[in-house]
Amino acid sequence: MLRRAVVRCSGVVQGVGFRPFVYRVAVSQGLAGYVRNLGDAGVEVVVEGEEEAVNAFLRRLREEKPPLISYEELSVEWAPPLGLAAFRIEGSVKEASAGGFSNPPPDIATCDECLRELFTPGGRRFLYPFTVCSSCGPRFTIIVDLPYDRVRTSMVDFPMCEDCAREYHDPLDRRHHAEPTCCWRCGPQMKLIELSGEEVACDDPLREAAKLIG
Ligand SMILES: [Zn+2]
Ligand SMILES: [Zn+2]
Missing domain, CATH: 3.30.70.100 (Alpha-Beta Plaits)
Structure with missing residues (x-):
């Protein structure tokens, strides 16, 4: 039946x-x-x-x-x-209630698969510091409002490139509906900025910053 x-x-x-x-x-x-x-x-x-x-x-x-x-x-x-x-x-709905008590999730440490990708030379996320998937990455830190969708997170300022969008929409991909997904092409970038507000010209801001703080 x-x-x-x-x-x-x-x-x-x-x-x-x-x-x-x-x-x-x-x-x-x-x-x-x-x-x-x-x-x-x-x-x-x-x-x-x-x-x-x-x-x-x-x-x-x-x-x-x-x-x-x-x-x-x-x-x-x-x-x-x-x-x-x-x-x-389906698209989220603002008003409806599930009953019970729900919590937005905390930020989640980088998963093993993302770590592997992060350190795979030649991959499109090689050494990209904001590599995430639907099992890991920032959540609480980036949520502006609920329900949880990219448009209500600080990632709204970073439209997905076509490669990221393809993964996001592929039900078999581990980034299917991973709201904060991004890459070198479309996601946030790192900069090293002097106290004066001036950008420090360097190839690798992370290494440069590490050097400066000894
Ligand atoms: Zn991951
Ligand atoms: Zn991308």
Whole structure:
């Protein structure tokens, strides 16, 4: 029998790769529906499909969640299916409430995969200091408002280049919906600035600064 489940999640569920995780599980179960961030840092998930597949999805939501995600509440309401055709990550909504209590995530230390990329000569993020993905990088520091989306972070001033945008929109990429993603071409750059406000001309501001402070 076809069923529709409306799942509201609270806890730490925004900015921790939750939407890409939900997307992967829903698609692998052959479900239609959507996931979207809510204004109180919660997330709403709607899935439609065979009852068995919906139940498997709900089980996997708990059992396979990546470590950064923590649920405070996960409520499920059943409803008649509306005949949705595919699963999508939808734009966030400001007002809706997930119930329970949700927190924006803290900043997260660079993950092993990003570290590998950072130190791979020839890669497009070789030694780029702001290398991040949907499992790591700044969150709390850059969030201006909720729901958590790039437009409501300090990254709004750095439009993604086409390579970063491709990764961001690719459901199979680990930067799928990684809001702060960037690279040498499109992201913030480092400068060394004198107390007087004058920029110090140098190739590597980080090394130069390290030299100056001995
Ligand atoms: Zn990472
Ligand atoms: Zn880029």
